[in-house]
Amino acid sequence: MEHDIHHPRPESLYDSSTVINVSKTGRMISAGAGAALLYLACANFSKSPMNSIYKMLAGGYLLYRGISGNCPISAMVEDNLNPQHARAVNIRTKYIVNRPRSEVYAYWRQLDHLPAFMAHLHDVEVIDEKHSHWTVKLTGGLELEWDAEIVEEEENELLGWRSTEGAAISNAGKVMFRDAPDGATELHVTISYRPPAGYAGAGLARLLNPAFAAMVKSDIRNFKNYVEGKREHS
Structure with a gap:
């Protein structure tokens, strides 16, 4: 599904x-x-x-x-067929990673390693194979936390996750891994953050702005450099 x-x-x-x-x-x-x-x-x-x-x-x-x-x-x-939802940030990007698909997938699947190259993530605590606890720290000491679950997983092909019930901010993501020429991997990433309509406060406001979206894209580029660099120094 x-x-x-x-x-x-x-x-x-x-x-x-x-x-x-x-x-x-x-x-x-x-x-x-x-x-x-x-x-x-x-x-x-x-x-x-x-x-x-x-x-x-x-x-x-x-x-x-x-x-x-x-x-x-x-x-x-009400049966509202065309609801107007609060503004969301949808981040889509792709990169060619010069490593085999199985290796790239294995690095991303270790969720607690994500903060090593994703600056907007302070910590990801793995609870079990499907569940984890995420912490984002923003400037000014602001902090947001939520639990997430993996909802789609095809080894070396696809990884999808979303926040669970009670999260301060609804979010989800999907990463697709495709073969590229010369043994490389084409990485397709989509991440979405959406607050409740009545969100207030600097924390969510700073999270849901163009600068934040640019930072996440930069983080994904860092993943490419991280995986390629780890291999070079191993």
């Missing part, structure tokens, strides 16, 4: 949170009402704590709806 890595979907709740389904007017009204409810809740908490908690919950939901443009309840119950 082939998975769509351009729009990775680790869980239905996450996917519904990426749909932008609130109009501009609706967002303004929701944000205003949410802020008002939160203000009233805080002002009257000592007099009526239970009622204030309800107002905080309702206000927080409305504020999220207004800021993000996403109404999770509507997204989960």
Whole structure:
């Protein structure tokens, strides 16, 4: 079974949170009402704590709806045939690696070696044959973590993975290995990162920008140099 890595979907709740389904007017009204409810809740908490908690919950939901443009309840119950998803970063590139296909595949399949040549990865901890824990560190000490699973694997041919349920950012990738002239390997790489519609904060903002995409492409080029260089010095 082939998975769509351009729009990775680790869980239905996450996917519904990426749909932008609130109009501009609706967002303004929701944000205003949410802020008002939160203000009233805080002002009257000592007099009526239970009622204030309800107002905080309702206000927080409305504020999220207004800021993000996403109404999770509507997204989960409506049959939306053409949802407008939050912006994603889709990275596609290919390189010729001057090493045999089996060797190139073996290097990539050792996921805990990826941080050695991929600067945007701080650590990949292998849990078992299918599961791993990924950590990305960005400038300013920002850090993102998620668990991932291998969803496609054909030895020396194909490796596909995606983030699992509960990830802070939905992501997936696929690498295809093809024979090239003179015993080399043609490497085709596609990686996709997509946040929830209401993402906020510098961490995800820095992750999902053109500079980050360029860095990942550079990392893949580093893989080519890494594999060829390892062989030369072995």
